[in-house]
């Protein structure tokens with residue numbers, strides 16, 4: 416099957432720490448729906464925007480991507496993460 420742009424961006428920039436929607440550094444802070452709802456600020460009110468904010472700015476051990484990825488790429492990877500979270504990875 417063809418791989419989406421969001422999936423490619425994720426595999427190239429995020430999977431090193433978030434393989435399979437997990438988190439190799441802080442094990443509870445995964446990209447699963449339950450963890451995002453619990454730990455990611457504003458996820459429950461504006462999910463995509465909350466992911467975009469975290470990717471742009473980073474947090475603690477997670478690097479910021481705003482100088483590495485374009486706004487369009489960040490939007491695409493955020494949409495991919497949201498869709499995978501909804502699907503249960």
Ligand code: HEM
Nearest residue numbers: 428429432440441444445450451454455466474475476477
């Ligand atoms: C947390 C997405 C790259 C390390 C998160 C969260 C999201 C996210 C949505 C919040 C998860 C939660 O609170 O349950 C992404 C995306 C990436 C990316 C889309 C690629 C563009 C990385 C990389 C690393 C990393 C490369 C490791 C070098 C972390 C860590 C946290 C985190 C340590 C927890 C931050 C904290 O609350 O202290 N990531 N991430 N992430 N990510 Fe990433």
